[in-house]
Amino acid sequence: MRDILKLFLAVTIFSAISGGLLAFVRSATQARIEYQQLKFVKGPTLKEIMKGCQNDPIVDRFKVKCGKKEKTIFVGVFNGKPKVIALEAFGKGFHGDIGVMVGIDVTTDKILGIGVTTHGETPGVGSRVKTDPSFRTQFKGVSVNESVKVKADGGQIDAVTGATISSRGVCKAVNNALALYKKLKPEILKRLKNFKSKKLSS
Amino acid sequence: MVKRAVNEFVKGLxxxxxxxxxxLGLCPTLAVTKTVENALGMGMAVIFVLTCSNVIVSAVRNLIPKQVRIACFIVVIATFVTIVELVMQAFTYPLYLKLGIFIPLIVVNCILLGRAEAFASKNGVIYSLADGLGIGIGYTLALSALASIREIFGYGTFYHISVFGPSFKPFSFMVKAPGAFVCLGLMLCIMNMFKKK
Amino acid sequence: MESYIVLVISCIFVNNILLMQYLGNCPFLGVSKRMETAVGMAMAVIFVLVMAGAVTWVVNYYILKPYDLEYLRTLSFILVIASLVQLVEMFLKKNIPALYAGLGIYLPLITTNCAVLGVCLINMKEEYDFIHTLVSSFSYAAGFGLALVLFAAIRERILLARVPKPLQDTSIGLVTAGMLSLAFFGFKGMIH
Known part of the structure; x- marks a missing residue:
């Protein structure tokens, strides 16, 4: 019996030391890991949307409570002022959800640009909603109070040829993002008032 | 003593x-040798984990009860693998994405458990350190050699730098799974030819 | 239903764990010299992998995720698998000696078989639900068994052939595995 206790104790002590060490390393790297993940997954899309901004929108992000969940908001500084925010929303495409990052100009309440972050659409067909710039740019200037639809549904957006369902998915995601923005707007504006960029470049 | 430590180091090369x-450790050898960059990244990770786990195992070798030593070794190895995982995510995220599940799978790489059991649990700390470094560096060299061949013929590049110029038609068999097996098999054959009779 | 069929075909043929994902190669080359041992190993892997898939799913979604401990995944999975193998071994030895006689010697080898941990990690990465996890674990293991048995059959024939000296043993084994992998490449277009 004592032997078994000894064995058990040895493994327990080992696991405890290892758990403690890992918890320490984890807490030391956590912030950087989150930044890296955002940079490589959402970074390229964000850069596209916020062309010409003076800060790093990934560094200048904050979280806003939305029901039970938290929503990450990225801030873009133009002419020294936090003018654009970007948030991500999802819509159902041909194969699962399409993630779309939507940049909104808070001074005019108009869309500055959108970009697809994640999708599982067919390569070469549905995937063109991400790669085709002429599809993307149609969203620019749309007011947040409008609802975007593809032309086949009586809307204003030309769908990508042969990929109506994927295009519809993007529209749905954009509408979701706009609805979220309208819901969270008071909170976002409050946060932007006290906003100070952590890293500005001229 | 120094001489023996050097010997332990050199034998791994x-x-x-x-x-x-x-x-031992064939799975990552096949999986991460598509490009030299991946091979080096994997090699570094193995050097770190192998050296650290060898040192720790050797240091506590007299404290661990015999019956549960394998479990304890696995805990030590898994701890260092997780540290590598976290550090890679924080600093070299694109490489981490490329190596994918093969980073956590270092835990079950037979080389690590093999060295812990066959060497570190029987020898002193300094020798175990030398052994870990030697075997780790040897493994990295082997990975890089295989990766060079596969990358040069499969993509026409070496460390992402073009070798044959734009007119080269890549021999993509080399970077697919079958190419990995055949290439490693032939390399093994060449190594056998050098073996002392 | 359709998603299950696609999953089964994809795991056994298209993404065969041994020949396409490069996992579990050590036992692949180690125990494939004779047909009997290959069949024994294949059965043991199917048996353990389905259990490991189920247990690690529970560990991940009921212990690690709620407490935000996902960085301990590697550590906890390998410990779970190692203790599971031990338990299975003890259970079989006591209650089903006939099965133990067949599988017993392969069980300790499974702990360090990267196919087991690999499939558990793939299941988490693909975010399968519980039933999909079971189906995928079983199919991956079946794919492992299929490749192993095929390979053992070829290897028994190679024993009779005259292989050049430097190429013997592991070396010719790897080249043969490459040919087998090339054959499995033909399944690639089956699923998009």
Whole structure:
């Protein structure tokens, strides 16, 4: 019996030391890991949307409570002022959800640009909603109070040829993002008032 | 003493170089040798984990009860693997994405458990350190050699730098799974030819 | 239903764990010299992998995720698998000696078989639900068994052939595996 206790104790002590060490390393790297993940997954899309901004929108992000969940908001500084925010929303495409990052100009309440972050659409067909710039740019200037639809549904957006369902998915995601923005707007504006960029470049 | 430590280090580079002489750890050898960059990244991770786990195992070798030693070794190895995982995510995220599940799978790489059981649990800290470094560096060299061949013929590049110029038609068999098996098999054959009779 | 069929075909043929994902190669080359041992190993892997898939799913979604401990995944999975193998071994030895006689010697080898941990990690990465996890674990293991048995059959024939000296043993084994992998490449277009 004592032997078994000894064995058990040895493994327990080992696991405890290892758990403690890992918890320490984890807490030391956590912030950087989150930044890296955002940079490589959402970074390229964000850069596209916020062309010409003076800060790093990934560094200048904050979280806003939305029901039970938290929503990450990225801030873009133009002419020294936090003018654009970007948030991500999802819509159902041909194969699962399409993630779309939507940049909104808070001074005019108009869309500055959108970009697809994640999708599982067919390569070469549905995937063109991400790669085709002429599809993307149609969203620019749309007011947040409008609802975007593809032309086949009586809307204003030309769908990508042969990929109506994927295009519809993007529209749905954009509408979701706009609805979220309208819901969270008071909170976002409050946060932007006290906003100070952590890293500005001229 | 210094001489023996040097010997333990050097043997990992040729006499017992994994995976050729010590046929262990084949899965990552096949999986991460598409490009030299991946091979080096994997090699560094293995060097770190192998050296650290060898030192720790050797340091506590007299404290661990015999019956549960394997479990304790696995805990030590898994701890260092997780540290590598976290550090890679924080600093070299694109490489981490490329190596994917093969980073956590270092835990079950037979080389690590093999060295812990066959060497570190029987020898002093300094020798275990030398052994870990030697085997780790040997493994990295072997990975890089295989990766160079596969990348040069499969993509026409070496460390992402073009070798044959734009007119080269890549031999993409080399970077697919079958190419990995055949290439490693032939390399093993060449190594056998050098073996002392 | 359709998603299950696609999953089964994809795991056994298209993404065969041994020949396409490069996992579990050590036992692949180690125990494939004789047909009997290959069949024994294949059965043991199917048996353990389905259990490991189920247990690690529970560990991940009921212990690690709620407490935000996902960085301990590697550590906890390998410990779970190692203790599971031990338990299975003890259970079989006591209650089903006939099965133990067949599988017993392969069980300790499974702990360090990267196919087991690999499939558990793939299941988490693909975020399968519980039933999909079971189906995928079983199919991956079946794919492992299929490749192993095929390979053992080829290897028994190679024993009779005259292989050049430097190519013997592991070396010719790897080249043969490459040919087998090339054959499995033909399944690639089956599923998009």
């Amino acid at each position: 040729w006499e017992e170089i994994p995976p050729f002489r010590l046929v």
